[in-house]
Amino acid sequence: MKLIKDKVAKLSFVALLVTMTAAIFYTPTASAHGEKSQAAFMRMRTIHWFDLNWSKEEVAVNDTMTISGKFHVFAGWPETVDKPEVSFLNIGIPGPVFIRAGSWIGGQLVPRSVSLELGQTYDFKVLLKARRPGEWHVHTMMNVQGGGPVIGPGKWVTITGSMGQFTNPLVTLTGQTIDLETYALDNIYFWHAIWYAIGVAWLLFWAKRPMFIPRHIAVSSGKASSLISAGDKKVGTAFALGTVLILGVTMGTTNEKYPVTTPLQAGLMRGIKWIEMPAPTVDVKVEDATYRVPGRAMQMTLTITNNGDSAVRLGEFNTAAVRFLDPDVLEDESGYPDDLLAEEGLTVSDNSPLAPGETRTVNVTASDAAWEVYRLADLIYDPDSRFAGLLFFFDEDGNRQMVMVDAPLIPSFI
Amino acid sequence: MSASQSAVRSRAEAVAVSRTFDWMILFTLFFVVLGGYHIHYMLTGGDWDFWADWKDRRLWVTVAPIVSITFPAAVQACLWWRYRLPVGATLCVLGLLLGEWINRYLNFWGWTYFPVNFCFPSNLMPGAILLDTILLLGGSMTLTAVVGGLAWGLVFYPGNWPIIAPLHVPVEYNGMMFTLADLQGYHYVRTGTPEYIRMVEKGTLRTFGKDVAPVSAFFSGFVSIIIYFLWHFFGKWFAKTDFISDDEL
Numbered sequence: 001m002k003l004i005k006d007k008v009a010k011l012s013f014v015a016l017l018v019t020m021t022a023a024i025f026y027t028p029t030a031s032a033h034g035e036k037s038q039a040a041f042m043r044m045r046t047i048h049w050f051d052l053n054w055s056k057e058e059v060a061v062n063d064t065m066t067i068s069g070k071f072h073v074f075a076g077w078p079e080t081v082d083k084p085e086v087s088f089l090n091i092g093i094p095g096p097v098f099i100r101a102g103s104w105i106g107g108q109l110v111p112r113s114v115s116l117e118l119g120q121t122y123d124f125k126v127l128l129k130a131r132r133p134g135e136w137h138v139h140t141m142m143n144v145q146g147g148g149p150v151i152g153p154g155k156w157v158t159i160t161g162s163m164g165q166f167t168n169p170l171v172t173l174t175g176q177t178i179d180l181e182t183y184a185l186d187n188i189y190f191w192h193a194i195w196y197a198i199g200v201a202w203l204l205f206w207a208k209r210p211m212f213i214p215r216h217i218a219v220s221s222g223k224a225s226s227l228i229s230a231g232d233k234k235v236g237t238a239f240a241l242g243t244v245l246i247l248g249v250t251m252g253t254t255n256e257k258y259p260v261t262t263p264l265q266a267g268l269m270r271g272i273k274w275i276e277m278p279a280p281t282v283d284v285k286v287e288d289a290t291y292r293v294p295g296r297a298m299q300m301t302l303t304i305t306n307n308g309d310s311a312v313r314l315g316e317f318n319t320a321a322v323r324f325l326d327p328d329v330l331e332d333e334s335g336y337p338d339d340l341l342a343e344e345g346l347t348v349s350d351n352s353p354l355a356p357g358e359t360r361t362v363n364v365t366a367s368d369a370a371w372e373v374y375r376l377a378d379l380i381y382d383p384d385s386r387f388a389g390l391l392f393f394f395d396e397d398g399n400r401q402m403v404m405v406d407a408p409l410i411p412s413f414i
Numbered sequence: 415m416s417a418s419q420s421a422v423r424s425r426a427e428a429v430a431v432s433r434t435f436d437w438m439i440l441f442t443l444f445f446v447v448l449g450g451y452h453i454h455y456m457l458t459g460g461d462w463d464f465w466a467d468w469k470d471r472r473l474w475v476t477v478a479p480i481v482s483i484t485f486p487a488a489v490q491a492c493l494w495w496r497y498r499l500p501v502g503a504t505l506c507v508l509g510l511l512l513g514e515w516i517n518r519y520l521n522f523w524g525w526t527y528f529p530v531n532f533c534f535p536s537n538l539m540p541g542a543i544l545l546d547t548i549l550l551l552g553g554s555m556t557l558t559a560v561v562g563g564l565a566w567g568l569v570f571y572p573g574n575w576p577i578i579a580p581l582h583v584p585v586e587y588n589g590m591m592f593t594l595a596d597l598q599g600y601h602y603v604r605t606g607t608p609e610y611i612r613m614v615e616k617g618t619l620r621t622f623g624k625d626v627a628p629v630s631a632f633f634s635g636f637v638s639i640i641i642y643f644l645w646h647f648f649g650k651w652f653a654k655t656d657f658i659s660d661d662e663l
Contacts, residue, residue, distance in 0.1 A: 088608035095526040096602040102588055109588045111600045113610040132527055143608030163527070168601065172594070173584040180598060184580040185531045191577045192511070195539035199508045202543060206501045210429070211436040215497040227498040233551055236500070240547035243540050247572040254576040261582035263624070264470045265596045266615045 035092075035139065035151045040379035041078055042150060043320035045388045045406070047142045048072040049152040050318055053334055054138065059130045061161030064101060067091070067140060068125040070275065071152070074388055075119035076406040082146025084116040086268060091126055092139030092151050097159065098128035099168060106273035113145070113268050120274035121402075130159040131166045153321035155337045174260050191250075202239055277402070281308030282354075282393045286407035287361065289387060291380060293413050297367030298387065300405075304360055310395040311353035317346055317366045319389030320376055324366040326351060329394055342368035353396070380411040448509030451485040452517070455510060459536075461607065463514070464522070466532050466581050467599030469574070470614035471627040478536055479567040479634045480641055485510075486545055486566075487642040488649030490558070496653055500550035507542035511535060531581070532598040540573035541566040555646055563642040567635025571627050 035043075052069035059065045077083055089103050089110050103110050103126045116122070128138070136159065140152030168180040218227055287301040306312055315330035316323055323336060324345035332341055345368040354360055371377045379387060388406040422428045455463065458481035462474045490502030514535035522533040548562040549555075581595040592600070599612070617626075 086610045088610055090605060090608055091603055092605055093603055095605075096528060098603065099601040100603050101601070109590055111587075111590065111592070111596070111609070113608070141605065143610070145608075145610045149605070149608075170585055170587075170594070170597070173586055173591070176583070178594075180531075180594060180601065181529055183531055183594065185529075187580060188531055188534045188577055192515070192534070192537060195537055195573070196508065196511060198543065199504045199511075199539045202504050202546065203501050203508060206499055207436070207440060210432055211499065212439050212497060213432045213435060215499065219496060219498055224498050228500075228550065228553070236547040236550040239543055240551070243543045243547075243569075247540055247569055250576045251572045254579045258579045258583060260584065261579055262584045262591070262593055263582070264467060264614045265590075265592055266609075266612065268610075 035154065036373070036375045038149075038151060039382055040320065040376045041382040041384060041386070042081065042147075044376070044379065045074050045076060045078050045386065046081060046084075046144070046147070047150045047152065048074060048318065048388075048390050049140050049321055050390060050402075051334075052140065052153060052336065054155045054157065056157065057155070057335075058158045058160065061130050061133060061159060061163065061165050062167065064127055064129045065098075065157065066125055066127050067138065068123070069140070070121055070123045071140075071142065072121045072390065072402075072404070073116050073118050074406070075404065076386075076388060077118055078384055080383060081148075082144060083118065084142070084144045084147070086113050086145035087116050088113045088143040089124060089126070090141040090143050090149065091128065092141040092149075092154060093136055095132075097130075097132040097134060097136050098138070099131055100126065101129045102127035106275075108269070108272055110269060110272070112266065114272050115268060115270045116272065117274065121277050122272065122274050129168075130161070132163045133159045133161055135159075153337055153340050155335075198239075198243070205235060280393075280401045280403050282306055282312055282401050282403055284391060284403050284405055286405055288410070289407050290410045290412045291371075291377065291387075293377065293380070293411060295367065296369060296371040296377065297365050298371070298409070300364045300366075300407075302362055302364055302405075304354060304362065306354045306356055306358055308395075308401075309356050310397070310399070311355050312393040312395050312401065313351050313353055314346070314348050314362075314364065314391060315394045315400075316392040317364065317389055318392065319366075319387065320374065322368070322370045322374060322376065324368060330392070339373065340370065342366070342370060345370075379409060385409050385411070444505060444509050447485060447489060447506050448513045451506050451510045452513035454485060455482055455514075461611070462613075463536050464518075464533055465599060465604075465607075466534070466578065466595040467593075468612060468614060469536070469578050469581075469595065471571070472615055472617050472630050473613050474536075475571050475627055475630040476634045476637075478538075479541065479570045479631075480637045482510075482538055483541075483545075483563060483566050483638045483641050484645040486542060487559075487645035488652065490545065490549060491555070491646045491649030492653035494549055494555075495650060500546045502549075502649075503542040503545035504539075507538045510538065528602055529598070532595075532602055534577070536570075537573045537577060538570070540569045544569060559639050559642040559646065563639035564632075564635035566642075567633075567638045568631050570634065571631050 049069060049071045054067050056065040073084060089105055091100055105114060105122050105124045136157055137154045138157045139154035142150045144150055166181060170180055171177050215227055218224060283305040285303040287303055289300045291298045313329045316325050322340050324342045325332065326346040326348060327344050345366055347365040349363040385408060387409040391403045391405055393401045422431055459478050462468045462477055468474060486503035486506045489506050493499040493502040518530065518533050518535060522528045523530050544565045545562040549558040552558060582593045584591050584593055585597060587597060
């Protein structure tokens with residue numbers, strides 16, 4: 001019996017080792033950015049991205065593409081997240097597969113952090129230069145200090161070619177033309193190798209003689225002073241003086257070689273221009289809102305008043321980058337990512353044109369698997385059970401009005 | 415062979431065994447220190463050491479020496495008081511730099527494709543040589559802490575300047591001035607490292623104008639003295655054999 005037990009134990013151990021060894025050969029690509037894991041209220045009530053455009057779906061190494069569009073900084077920013085007073089327009093990609101050749105908010109280059117105003121809408125553009133071949137999920141992204149990354153919608157973009165062909169040429173203010181991809185690399189390797197060699201020489205000087213046991217015996221028996229000779233001290237002095245000498249000389253030669261250097265640049269950029277949006281002439285009051293868990297649908301009762309001079313219809317509800325459209329009013333022609341687009345996801349109980357001066361109460365349903373797939377249904381577990389989003393109304397001429405909605409949300413479990 | 419008999423039969427054999435033991439201990443010590451020091455430095459120095467656009471003249475100069483003098487002080491204590499070997503700091507820095515270069519080359523470049531000229535480690539070797547040679551020449555822990563600790567902070571920037579100076583050349587880009595290191599940070603996208611996390615050029619040393627690096631280095635050296643004392647005592651304490659009973663010795 002014991003023999004069998006021992007054999008089972010041995011075989012189990014072997015099987016465990018084989019499994020662990022085999023596991024290292026399975027390395028799937030991690031290509032998502034955790035956008036579905038971010039708390040739903042973070043995506044619904046912070047930055048609303050819209051009118052997005054990815055200029056290309058396939059781009060060759062060294063070629064460029066842009067992501068452009070607008071984002072609205074939600075006025076009802078959640079209390080649990082720091083306000084976007086220090087924010088950074090980032091891009092959600094798996095490492096530097098593109099380089100960020102430029103990024104602008106309101107026409108201003110924003111290589112540094114910016115201060116954003118609640119309730120304002122900004123246009124932005126990010127210029128990307130392809131660097132590493134592959135198929136990459138490219139997200140818009142806004143990092144907020146104290147709030148974390150607020151990730152926007154992502155779209156798959158393919159980069160073709162070879163990374164070996166990538167170059168990043170620049171001309172410095174001293175007139176030197178460089179390739180930033182490989183610039184100063186030899187210099188870095190050289191100095192590290194030199195100093196490493198000096199360190200190894202010092203270590204070997206001591207390691208060439210008996211080290212641990214004899215020296216420990218000598219120290220223990222009170223003969224420690226015999227272990228350091230005058231010759232050792234001379235060599236030590238030479239290493240110390242040599243180090244100081246090298247430092248002095250290399251400081252001087254470096255300053256001669258690079259007479260113009262500047263400190264790293266940093267600072268917060270304020271006064272970023274937002275879009276002067278006309279005041280909406282459509283007024284929306286949320287009477288109630290529920291999320292039906294079994295039906296994966298959000299239902300709102302809205303009282304809409306048209307204070308404008310042309311009839312309007314509700315065409316889109318946009319929340320957490322998911323777009324619910326009424327196909328009778330609006331069709332997407334921008335190539336928006338399929339998984340974030342519910343082309344027939346918006347149902348309005350009466351979506352006939354709302355005449356100027358008219359007030360109507362309607363039931364609006366936004367339903368799609370995206371509620372579940374993008375874990376927006378988890379909103380019911382958030383600490384502040386509210387929803388928010390953008391409503392887009394259109395008149396007969398296609399003119400668009402954007403109205404924010406923000407209200408408590410009651411979950412329905414039956 | 416009984417317990418009272420020697421494991422070796424001649425003096426030559428004893429010397430050979432002792433030398434084998436030396437190399438085994440040195441090899442093991444090197445990689446143990448490499449692992450421990452590397453983790454410590456990544457957790458405390460972190461981004462300041464990872465990225466060229468964090469290597470500024472104020473905070474990098476201040477923080478990196480203070481958090482990196484720890485293991486050298488502790489290992490020096492062990493190797494000096496037990497073996498009179500003045501190689502503790504150099505051994506630590508050799509281990510740290512080897513570990514860092516493996517990490518930067520295989521992980522930062524090999525896996526995530528950040529150019530090596532953007533993610534190279536800081537050079538700590540000049541300070542390590544001075545720390546060891548001052549201990550050798552002075553034979554005093556106090557002298558090594560005060561003179562060596564101060565030197566550790568002071569020589570950090572000069573030891574790295576030939577490496578980082580080319581990256582501090584200015585460039586005009588889309589109507590703004592950057593250093594090349596700034597531009598590396600902007601170009602090579604770090605999704606989890608937004609610009610505001612970067613702790614550079616912050617502080618109140620404005621009265622010193624552009625010459626803040628020496629002031630930062632002096633401050634760093636002073637704090638390094640204190641940290642040296644602290645970690646030297648850690649090393650001395652860990653090198654004790656009190657926890658082994660006399661019967662086992």
